[in-house]
Amino acid sequence: MINSLKKRQRPRFIDNIYRSDIKVGRFLSVLVLFGISYGLYRGVQDNYLAEIIHITPFERGIVEFFREMPGLLLILILALMYRFADSKIFKIGVAIMAGGLTGLLLTSTSPLLMTKIFVVIFMVLFSTGEHIIMPVRTTIAMDLAKHEKAGASLGIANSISQLGNITGFLFVTVIFLILGKMGFNRTDIFGYRIVFAMAAALITTAALVASALKETTLKSERRRFYFAKKFRKFYMLEIFYGARKQIFLTFAPYVLILQYGADPSIMSALYAVCACFGMIFSPLIGRIIDKLGYKVVMVADTLILIVVCLLYGFAHRLFPIEIAFIVVCVNFVLDSIISIASMASNIYVKSVASNQEEVTATLSTGISVNHIISIFIALMGGWIWKVTGIETLFTLSAALGLINSIYAMTIKKEEEHKEG
Numbered sequence: 001m002i003n004s005l006k007k008r009q010r011p012r013f014i015d016n017i018y019r020s021d022i023k024v025g026r027f028l029s030v031l032v033l034f035g036i037s038y039g040l041y042r043g044v045q046d047n048y049l050a051e052i053i054h055i056t057p058f059e060r061g062i063v064e065f066f067r068e069m070p071g072l073l074l075i076l077i078l079a080l081m082y083r084f085a086d087s088k089i090f091k092i093g094v095a096i097m098a099g100g101l102t103g104l105l106l107t108s109t110s111p112l113l114m115t116k117i118f119v120v121i122f123m124v125l126f127s128t129g130e131h132i133i134m135p136v137r138t139t140i141a142m143d144l145a146k147h148e149k150a151g152a153s154l155g156i157a158n159s160i161s162q163l164g165n166i167t168g169f170l171f172v173t174v175i176f177l178i179l180g181k182m183g184f185n186r187t188d189i190f191g192y193r194i195v196f197a198m199a200a201a202l203i204t205t206a207a208l209v210a211s212a213l214k215e216t217t218l219k220s221e222r223r224r225f226y227f228a229k230k231f232r233k234f235y236m237l238e239i240f241y242g243a244r245k246q247i248f249l250t251f252a253p254y255v256l257i258l259q260y261g262a263d264p265s266i267m268s269a270l271y272a273v274c275a276c277f278g279m280i281f282s283p284l285i286g287r288i289i290d291k292l293g294y295k296v297v298m299v300a301d302t303l304i305l306i307v308v309c310l311l312y313g314f315a316h317r318l319f320p321i322e323i324a325f326i327v328v329c330v331n332f333v334l335d336s337i338i339s340i341a342s343m344a345s346n347i348y349v350k351s352v353a354s355n356q357e358e359v360t361a362t363l364s365t366g367i368s369v370n371h372i373i374s375i376f377i378a379l380m381g382g383w384i385w386k387v388t389g390i391e392t393l394f395t396l397s398a399a400l401g402l403i404n405s406i407y408a409m410t411i412k413k414e415e416e417h418k419e420g
Contacts, residue, residue, distance in 0.1 A: 035164015061382020100126025242370025313394030
């Protein structure tokens with residue numbers, strides 16, 4: 001009778017997807033808290049670096065070099081924890097992120113050089129925890145699901161995380177709009193302290209909730225780099241994707257902040273819009289890939305990217321500043337939408353691979369490959385901006401997009417793989 005009442009307390013869709021012997025609410029609660037915390041942090045990160053810590057575009061590349069290093073070293077980090085179950089690694093990752101945000105909250109703003117060093121250290125700490133939980137969050141979500149419900153479980157986990165991010169972004173927008181009405185300057189650290197305090201409190205709560213998660217024996221296969229000749233074009237695509245991702249992740253927000261004066265309320269609102277469009281367009285683009293094929297989407301994606309690059313670099317020369325700002329904001333959202341099309345390369349891998357294990361190993365290696373190029377692109381991009389300006393930086397990005405399109409045209413269609 002008691003067990004029956006407990007089961008009825010769970011929503012029907014939860015019972016349909018997740019195993020009855022686990023308390024999935026704890027895991028989903030961690031995702032909600034994590035999502036909101038991440039949205040708060042990401043919503044102010046670039047403005048904090050540019051306007052409070054006075055990180056120049058060149059220094060921004062250096063910061064990103066170190067921030068992306070945990071992604072490059074992820075295989076080694078996970079190898080050190082080979083004895084741990086995925087649930088324990090998940091708990092460790094969330095706790096490390098909490099330490100990073102707490103450090104940012106407590107960092108003083110003087111002397112400036114020491115502040116910059118400590119900010120980079122705590123950003124790298126946060127990034128380390130973020131990268132640690134990326135793979136195990138997926139495996140845990142699938143492990144908690146009933147047989148043949150793993151996809152639905154992943155969908156719920158991703159949606160909850162996205163909704164959390166959107167909530168965090170909107171909190172930032174509201175906080176800075178209210179502070180602006182109260183007369184606080186956008187370069188006043190007070191607003192950032194509030195956001196970091198909220199983010200640190202939420203992620204610390206997430207770490208405490210995660211510590212109560214049931215320990216499992218689930219251990220994902222943690223393979224080393226996997227290279228096979230038949231995937232050479234995928235590896236090359238990942239190099240292009242890593243370069244493209246890093247240029248926009250690192251420098252597109254700086255264009256809005258330094259070139260057009262976007263404050264935290266505008267940046268966080270843009271991130272929220274991007275997340276909303278991501279939720280809407282992800283399934284749509286997935287269906288387009290199924291209908292038209294991955295090759296068509298790869299080529300179209302990078303052709304649109306060329307226009308996006310040129311608008312980032314030259315909008316301020318083509319339009320009055322007010323119009324240029326709107327154009328670049330729309331461009332920012334469009335950029336986030338077309339980045340979803342990168343899933344086409346995953347479908348390409350699946351069409352070439354012999355089995356699911358090969359797919360997993362190849363995609364994992366692809367992440368490491370794009371991180372290798374990412375950290376160097378961050379350094380080069382900052383230097384190019386400093387020496388020649390944003391026009392050259394984004395013109396070179398457009399050239400990369402053109403080369404990517406031409407290269408994508410050489411990839412075989414799915415039917416040709418099957419025939420081969």
